[in-house]
Amino acid sequence: VVCLESDLQDGQMMEVEVGHHGVLLTRSGGKYSAIGNQCTHYGAPLSKGFISGNRVRCPWHGSCFNVHTGDLEEYPGIDCLPCHKTLRQEKRIKRMGTAVPGVTHTVLLLGGGAASLSCAETLRQENFGGRIIMVTREDLLPYDKTRLSKVMNVESDSILMRRMEFFHQYDIEVWLRKEALSVDTDKKTVTFDDGSVQSYDQLLISTGCRAKGLDVPGMNLGNIKMLETNEKKNTNTEFFLSHSVLFLKVKEVVLKSGKVIPAEVLIVGIGTMPNSEYLKDSKIQMTSKNFVKVDKYMHTNVPDVFCGGDLAMFPLAIAKNRMINIGHWQMAQAQGRIVALNMLNKTTELNSVPFYWTVLVGKTIRYTGYGEGYTELVIKGQFEDRKFLALYIKDEEVIAAAGLNFDPAVSAVAERLATGKVITKDEAQSDDLSWLQLS
Secondary structure: OOHHHHHOOEEEEEEEEEOOEEEEEEEEOOOOOOOOOOOOOOOEHHOOEEEEEEEEEOOOOOOOEEEEOOOOEOOOOOOOOOOOOOOOOOEEOOOOOOOOOOOOEEEEEEOOOOHHHHHHHHHHHHHHOOOOEOOOOOOOOOOHHHHOOOOOOOOOOHHHHHHHHHHOOOOEEEEOOOOOOEOOOOOOOEEEOOEEEEEOOOOEEOEEEEOOOOOOOOOOOOOOOOOOOOOOOOOOOOOOOOOEEEEEOOOOOEOOOOOOEEEOOEEEEEOEEEEEEOOOOOOEEEOOOOOOOOOOOEEOOOOOOOOOOHHHEEEEHHHOOOOEEEOOHHHHHHHHHHHHHHHHOOOOOOOOOEEEEEEOOOOEEEEEHHHOOOOOEEHHHHHHHHOOEEEEEEEOEEEEEEEEOOHHHHHHHHHHHOOOOHHHHHHOOOOHHHOOOOO
């Protein structure tokens, strides 16, 4: 006995202990279910998250799981939860197939990031039996890039999302240290920097972006390095920074105003540039800033060519299908899944709600939605107490939220946005916060 039936009402959840393991007990639609309580992303307690209908959303980074099956329904997690049939604590992946002898249909994935990995896994989960080739210019298998800017002593081996055994088991080819030079959509071929040419039946372009460099005197000094991957680091430091950060070791910085600032370390974050030069002579349509335009199915203007991740300019459902570019890890994963389903003619639209997090001075700020163009801001809690929820208002509705030490409020907002349930300005301003499921 872990609880009384009356302890759990419909639409509620609680953590219980079974055999020295924490288990999430839920009640939804009159049905009780028991699944793992630790999110498969970074181990957050799901009992502190937000439950809505048949799914629970992680309080930390927004991953969603089906409460009856434990299956992953929204990223950034990539594994499923153990379910009540086993109550084992290890992570679980959905059943995946392998290549089928004689099936020659080839899916080529350019880029080794979140979108490509999600696409490859979804194809195998949906019983695609053809050839899958993932090509990356990096010398590391797909890894969790979000940790590079948040954990200063991370080791390469500890951030791999899948190990080589996984790719071998499910017949996913990974070509490292190989970069695309051009795409011929008429011949359906890609030419690489080593002179090789690979044909494809369907193509995913997900080569992402790179950091912008400063165009100032001193940039050519020998101790100035551009950090774009986990491997490119200054050997005199212990910094492991994300692909969008520039690290400089200097004596001083001279501002345009003439002010001189003594410095040993300068971190420059002035945005990114799309890795799309190899597409300039192709028929693939791009924006004036060289991002690739796609529709809500992640199709480009060329048949059998898709784009996902930081390189994609796509219609965001919660922003009334406004064409935008969002460099969020979770969105790249979601787009990769949508690409795979539409490659298999399982017509599926992108409906994910952006969910982002960052760590500053040891504190995690969570953000969801799309706040551009907001006209009002409603604050719950106090900035001074480092415990608050900010609700961004536009046209009398909440369009985004940011929170610090206010879990699971941001996840609650994300779930409301995902289900299309409007959060009105009046509701946001109300003192009644029961809809946030705050503990």
